[in-house]
Amino acid sequence: MTLVQRELVEFQDVLTPRAISQFLGTEAWALHSRRSFMETWVHDSGVGRSLEYVHIPTDRDAPDFSRRLQETASTLSRVYAISMGELAERVSAIxxxxxxxxxxxxxxxxxxxxxxxxxxxxxxxxxxxxxxxxxxxxxxxxxxxxxxxxxxxxxxxxxxxxxxxxxxxxxxxxxxxDDDIGHGADDPGAPEREGPAAANRVTRREGRADEPTIxxxxxxxxxxxxxxxxxxxxxxxxxxxxxxxxxxxxxxxxxxxxxxxxxxxxxxxxxxxxxxxxxxxxxxxxxxxxxxxxxxxxxxxxxxxxxxxARSAGVPANTDVVGPVIGLSRDTRAAGEEEGDVIIQADVRGSVKKVGVTLSGNDYNWAIYAHRHRLPFTVSGILGKKSGRWWLLDDVEVDASFLIARQHDRIERLGGDAPEDPAAPVDV
Known part of the structure; x- marks a missing residue:
């Protein structure tokens, strides 16, 4: 496979006959002819220079469809003196x-x-x-x-x-x-059009022919x-x-x-x-x-x-954070009970945020349990910034009721013994 063929495969979702046709319609090209299997476009390269032609294949069942499309893309890349990737960007921009x-x-x-x-x-x-x-x-x-x-x-x-x-x-x-950018080469029902004006067509509001719909x-x-x-x-x-x-x-x-x-x-x-x-x-x-x-x-x-x-919106002091645990970082310096940072991805104030919180003891263990079993974790506190990241800074309270109930149901279903402390996870 040649370099051009590999590039065409890479950008095949962009460099389609329809997209190329729409691109040419916004450039200094004019539609020369349209047949059932091909569109021919002509470009005036300037005074004293020969005309450039491209033939855009429209019949995907034709045995030479891929070769013709490759020739079209190669010609455009040469005319504009750009790479296939740059051509794909310009075509997609239409x-x-x-x-x-x-x-x-x-x-x-x-x-x-x-x-x-x-x-x-x-x-x-x-x-x-x-x-x-x-x-x-x-x-x-x-x-x-x-x-x-x-x-x-x-x-x-x-x-x-x-x-x-x-x-x-x-x-x-x-x-x-597509209603806003006209028809393309592989649309057999497209009306005849010439030059840039057709591809610049903008739908009009009903009854307001002088005002474009954006x-x-x-x-x-x-x-x-x-x-x-x-x-x-x-x-x-x-x-x-x-x-x-x-x-x-x-x-x-x-x-x-x-x-x-x-x-x-x-x-x-x-x-x-x-x-x-x-x-x-x-x-x-x-x-x-x-x-x-x-x-x-x-x-x-x-x-x-x-x-x-936040102040102008009157955001309450305490914020509920509910979502999957996406990060755990145990503090190895902590003596005795488990302690570490937990990162939760949650919808807070109408947008998705990654919120951190420092937990210890059973609270941290429940975060591990939620992460291991891919369950939502619930914690509340005063939301603020710490080292440029969202963090629950004070009044932190973990609500493990859902996880406790889930663990109880799971133990009963598997026929296991009830834990000595029902408020603690048993498999962290």
């Missing part, structure tokens, strides 16, 4: 708005620890969810119950793309609906872009600084500030760069593609902003 998150840290091989990558994706999802909630309900604060529209966006339209070179960069794609995915990405921009201005304390109340009214929300801080903390305090790339299939005047950069100094101010959000 069907989606892209959001790039870059962790600026030294790494000889461009990788990061798997656990850090998992936390990074969780934090990005938190930002996207908050932006979607606010988009669906401008009076919301980015937390709380999600509507069906928001759930559909998170489940169906939000995708993770190929990672890019340069420190560590994650690509998030908010897919547009795709929900685009609206979410716009909300996120503006929120990140004003959050950076508030945290940065630079010449364009805005006060807390103005920033909040302009789109800064607690979940987005939390997510930014979590990304930086998990990355060892590294700078976090974010950038958007807007599809040309929809109007994007006024939408910035300039990087939004959060420096370590700016991120150090995030905990105070989060606490101010």
């Amino acid at each position: 069907r989606a708005d892209l959001f790039f998150v870059r962790i600026a840290r030294d790494s000889a091989d461009g990788t990061i620890p798997l656990r850090q990558a998992s936390g990074l994706i969780d934090s990005i999802e938190k930002m996207m969810k908050a932006a979607a909630i606010v988009t669906a309900n401008p009076l919301a604060k980015g937390t709380g119950r999600t509507s069906e529209r928001v759930r559909n966006f998170l489940d169906d339209d939000l995708r993770m793309g190929h990672t890019k070179r340069g420190s560590f960069i994650i690509t998030i794609a908010a897919r547009l609906h 795709d929900f995915s685009r609206r979410v990405m716009t909300t996120l872009s503006r929120s990140l921009a004003v959050t950076r201005r508030h945290l940065d304390h630079s010449d364009d600084f805005v006060e807390f109340e103005e920033a909040r009214e302009s789109g800064m929300t607690a979940p987005i500030v939390e997510a930014i801080e979590e990304i930086a903390t998990d990355s060892g305090g590294a700078r976090v760069d974010m950038r958007f790339s807007w599809t040309s299939a929809l109007p994007h005047e006024g939408l910035s593609e300039e990087p939004v950069i959060f420096t370590p100094t700016a991120i150090e101010r995030a905990p105070r902003v989060i606490e101010r959000f």
